Amino acid sequence: MKRKFFLHIILFLSAFLLLWFLLSQVNFRKTLRIEEGVNKLEKTLGSWSIKLFLEEYPKVESKEVESYVNNLLEKIKHPQSRWADETQLFILESEQVNAFALPNRKMIVFTGLLRFADKPEELAGVLAHELAHIQEDHVMEKLIKEMGVTALFTLISGEYSIRVIREVTRIISSTAYDRHLERKADELAVKYLMDAGIDPQPFLHLLTRLSDEHPDFPQELQWVSTHPHPENRVRYLQNLIEEKKEKGYQPLNKNEWSSVINQLREPS
Amino acid sequence: MEYNSQHMTPQELLRQPVSEGQAEKASNSYLMSLVAIMAGIGLPLFNMLATLIFFLSNRKEGYFVRWHSTQALFSQLILVFINSIGFYWFLSIIFSDRSFTNTFFAYLAVILLVNLTEFVATIITAIKTRKNKHLEWWLVGPLTHIFCKP
Numbered sequence: 240m241k242r243k244f245f246l247h248i249i250l251f252l253s254a255f256l257l258l259w260f261l262l263s264q265v266n267f268r269k270t271l272r273i274e275e276g277v278n279k280l281e282k283t284l285g286s287w288s289i290k291l292f293l294e295e296y297p298k299v300e301s302k303e304v305e306s307y308v309n310n311l312l313e314k315i316k317h318p319q320s321r322w323a324d325e326t327q328l329f330i331l332e333s334e335q336v337n338a339f340a341l342p343n344r345k346m347i348v349f350t351g352l353l354r355f356a357d358k359p360e361e362l363a364g365v366l367a368h369e370l371a372h373i374q375e376d377h378v379m380e381k382l383i384k385e386m387g388v389t390a391l392f393t394l395i396s397g398e399y400s401i402r403v404i405r406e407v408t409r410i411i412s413s414t415a416y417d418r419h420l421e422r423k424a425d426e427l428a429v430k431y432l433m434d435a436g437i438d439p440q441p442f443l444h445l446l447t448r449l450s451d452e453h454p455d456f457p458q459e460l461q462w463v464s465t466h467p468h469p470e471n472r473v474r475y476l477q478n479l480i481e482e483k484k485e486k487g488y489q490p491l492n493k494n495e496w497s498s499v500i501n502q503l504r505e506p507s
Numbered sequence: 508m509e510y511n512s513q514h515m516t517p518q519e520l521l522r523q524p525v526s527e528g529q530a531e532k533a534s535n536s537y538l539m540s541l542v543a544i545m546a547g548i549g550l551p552l553f554n555m556l557a558t559l560i561f562f563l564s565n566r567k568e569g570y571f572v573r574w575h576s577t578q579a580l581f582s583q584l585i586l587v588f589i590n591s592i593g594f595y596w597f598l599s600i601i602f603s604d605r606s607f608t609n610t611f612f613a614y615l616a617v618i619l620l621v622n623l624t625e626f627v628a629t630i631i632t633a634i635k636t637r638k639n640k641h642l643e644w645w646l647v648g649p650l651t652h653i654f655c656k657p
Contacts (some may be wrong), residue, residue: 244649251646255589257612259617267612384602 281379285343287404288411289329292347296331299350301502305330307495308348308366311359315367315431326373332504336449338365339412340372342379347412350503356445359491363435364428364442371427377420378411385410425472429479438488439480443473517570520657521641525571532568533575534637536561540583552591555583570657575636577655579629581647588624593618593655 266273299305312328326344333349340346346369348362356362372378386406415421432439450469515523525533527644539561540554593614599605632642643651 240649240652244646244653247646247649255617255621258620259613262613262616263610265609265613267609267616268607271612273607 251373277379279344280309284382284404284407285341285345288341288408289347291404292329292331292341292412296349299332300504301499304350304353304499304502307499308353308362309361311491312346312366312370315363315370315435315437317431317434326370337412338369340369340378341411342382342407344373346370346373352499352502355449358441358493359496360432360438360441361445363432363437363491364424364439364445367428367431367442368424370431371424372416372420374427375420375423377416377424380420381414381416382407382410384407384417385414389445404507421472422475425476426479429476430484433480433483436489439476443476443480446473446476515650517657518641518643521571521583523571523575524639525569529569529572530637530639532565532572534633536565536572536579537633537636540579541626541633543627552587555580555587558583570655571641574651574655575632576653578632578644579646581650581654582625582629582644585647586622589618589621603609 264316283439308330309328312326316326329345329347331347331349334351335349336351337353338346338348338352348369352365353362356365363498386403414422428442432442436465446469452497536558539557542557558576558580562580565572565576568576596611596614600607600611628644632644635642643649
């Protein structure tokens, strides 16, 4: 009887694994329209959330500021990267030292961050970090985890209530990604900066400065308060930079940067 | 009619007629898992717990009842094992950085098929056992014979 049982269990496992393997060849994601549903959801969430932010914060008026930050982002974008051409940047008037990625490859940078940055390289570091979140599709991943499957199924079914969209914007702008997603974005940011010939050290300096000057992370410093502790980030990024041993960065033009900062409206 | 069980194989013993009460108890051991589903408890663990409770309460019963309670319990154990893998896989997708891959959906399809087969087999066996007919499942039957002796 034992022999019969072992024969049966071997046959059962073989049939189970074979069937599993054969069914794995079916493209369920396409059949179940998962990509299509998530893409549709991402587009809608992106356009609704940007609308809400624009209602709350005015866009920066100066074309010079807009063009400078956009050019800086263009410089960082890796041409082979996904969504390189689709990423859209919005610079909004707010004293918050914050920048974040929204669904559908949109990025928001507050003028508070521009004022806080001593050098254009510091801003470039934050832009590179948020760009990495976009490139790696972290935004939707974060939303799925934070909001849960049920809420997303409701959204996919087309029931977009203003309450849900507000919740999306709250999650995106004021909560952290998973620690490993943040680390991945940090590491990619350093890579993007180095590939673009921009010195990554000022980015690390910005992180240190934020934690030194504002150890308690007030509300205005949301970008650093919602991320892993700066000391840890500086440590692992410093190791990464030393491993790569790149030298000879071309400093970004300081006069241009000063001119851009002068264009910003005085905080009210 | 009297039978000398010492000269019979377990299979022959199980094919002997039993009382109405014994047939009903044996049939109920299969129905326990279905009752748990009908009560709205979809989690496989509850189906298994229902059959486990029934199995434990029937330990002193005749061979026919014990054998079928054991077969029902083992069938649920196998289901619990493969369903739990799917369940924890699903949770790991929700709470970590994994995604819904085609391999995951394929696994779901296979376990759905196994569950459906088990569901149909359970109903058929419950009906047959109630009519005093002995039915041994493929894979689970030989396993039951190893653990359940006359």
